Amino acid sequence: MxxxxxxxxxxxxxxxxxxxxxxxxxxxxxxxxxxxxxxIPVSEKVYCPYPKCSALMSKKDVLESSKSTFIRAEISGARKCLKCKGHFCINCKVPWHSNMSCYEFKRRNPYPPAEDVKLKNLAATHMWRQCVKCNHMIELAAGCFHMTCRCGYEFCYTCGAEWKNKVATCSCPLWDENNIVDHDDDDDDED
Known part of the structure; x- marks a missing residue:
């Protein structure tokens, strides 16, 4: 901001x-x-899936730009990155899978790339969570378990359940005292 x-x-x-x-x-x-x-409004943000690019674009701009390259881009989900000009699928968030539906692509590619596996392992080690709506990785550094992703989706950091109207839909605790209270000052008080 x-x-x-x-x-x-x-x-x-x-x-x-x-x-x-x-x-x-x-x-x-x-x-x-x-x-x-x-x-760019949060719901309009889209990132290029090519690791060497990862450009941030608005869905509207990338659609308008893609119409000159792809026939029926609105229906097919085919898009062209505004920066690197790489073709990708707006629905799957992967490089373009021509002549194949999203379902067929996912069926033929059930195993994620090695980089994704490394990220998932790192996330599990550090107890990061992934937004179920946009797949963005989130780390709880401090505060309560109510998360609001950059895409606007709200969820419980503990179990992943959606929050609706700022209210939890699960029965998980709202916070852990270790994430709320700063214990650095405790050492000074022990005199």
Whole structure:
């Protein structure tokens, strides 16, 4: 999100042009990129599935761009990355599987790529969770077990059950005290 003015009581958003006086060119580039990312609504975000690209795009923009390449792109799910121009399936989030339905592709490719297996193992080791809606990996660093993914989906970090209207649909505890209370100060109190 755009940073606010640091003066107390001022809620003005900083403009990128006014920040160029005190930010390095690299930080200006990062800020510009974050502004572009923030302009895309969460439900509209899609990432290129090619690891060397992974560009963030809006579903609307990528569909419009793909219409010139694919006949009936809306129906087929075929898309073309705006950055690398690679073809991919918007439904499966994988490189394009021409002449094959999504169901057939999944049936013929039941085993995930080695990189995906490594990520799943790393996630299991670190107890990360995956959003069931968009498959984004999430780590609980601190706080309660109510998660809100970047796609907007809300779920329980413990069991994965959906939260509806800010209410849990499971009976898991809402938090673990170790994730809420900072125990670093306890050592100082033992004198």
């Amino acid at each position: 755009l940073p606010k003015c640091p003066h107390e009581g001022c809620n003005s958003e900083l403009k990128i042009g006014s920040c160029s006086k005190f930010l390095t060119p690299r930080l200006m580039e990062i800020m510009s990129q974050r502004i572009k990312e923030n302009a």
